[in-house]
Amino acid sequence: LREPANDNTLNDELTAEAAQPVTPPKPRYITKQVKVRRGDNMGVIFQRIGLSTTDLHLIDQLEGSDPLRMLQPGQELTFKLTENGELHSLYYPHSLEQALKVSRKEEAFVARNVKIALDTREQVSKGEIRSSFWGAAVDVGMTEDQIMDLAAIFGWDIDFAQDLQPGDSFRVVYEDKFRDDERVASGDILAAEFVNQGTAYRAVLNEDGNYYTPEGKAMRKSFLRAPVNFKYISSN
Incomplete structure (x- = not known):
């Protein structure tokens, strides 16, 4: 049979319980x-x-x-x-x-x-021109700024007011910034390809902030084919 606890043991147990910290509710x-x-x-x-x-x-x-x-x-x-x-x-x-x-x-x-911590994600958009370049770019989720940036990158080789044809295509790799899974801003175009009348033009963003061909030639030329104007781009 178990012997009853003596007074000293009982006091020790009560003292130990009283010493336990009480955590206040959050x-x-x-x-x-x-x-x-x-x-x-x-x-x-x-x-x-x-x-x-x-x-x-x-x-x-x-x-x-x-x-x-x-x-x-x-x-x-x-x-x-x-x-x-x-x-x-x-x-x-x-x-x-x-x-x-x-x-x-x-x-x-x-x-x-x-x-605020923003999540930067690499995105890819590609499209084919059927009636207008602007409409094709909007259809694949590109913003106005991205569309104008894309035209500026290739504006040294392509006249976006005159040269574009149905069947021309483009592919763009760019950054988007997200906050709580909602897109809040678009970042730089990292790389892009534009196929105009069967000729493919490619550009890659360099660390110096300029765009170059994959072979290392600057996209920027001495003369711009035509002014990269919102009015002309949005109507083509």
Whole structure:
């Protein structure tokens, strides 16, 4: 039979239990995402989601809070609230790679700019001209800037206003920048090929920022075949 524990053993067990650290529960927050509407300012948004005007005044006085005075329709702010509805923090991506984060610190707030990490991905687009170069490029997902860049690269060899024919084709390797799996910007064209009336022209981006043929000859010539003009490119 097991002998009953003596008083010393019981006291030791109770003391050991009392010495165990008690981990406080993690605070729970409510996240609210607010899309900026036309005519919105921080006062309107704070009122819309029921936040304190005192907190708004404190934030407005913070050094570095200027971006909050330049809200644009369509932008998003993320608010974290306590279970009591008080503001814990707000996050505002005000440019492509910069965001403002405001956090509560005791009875005040602190603001700091944080860098947004963008994911750069290599993409490939290829298309064939049927009715227009512009339409073919848009159909394969290229942006206006990319289309104009492609025309500028090959504009030393091809007159994009006169030379293009149905059946001409192109293939482009370029970079896109993503934030949270959403494309937010396009990077450089890394390499491209344009087949015009049966002749293939190829270009590769070099470390010096210029484009060269695979054989090392500069794409840039002494004379441009024709001005690379948005009006002409978009209508061809």
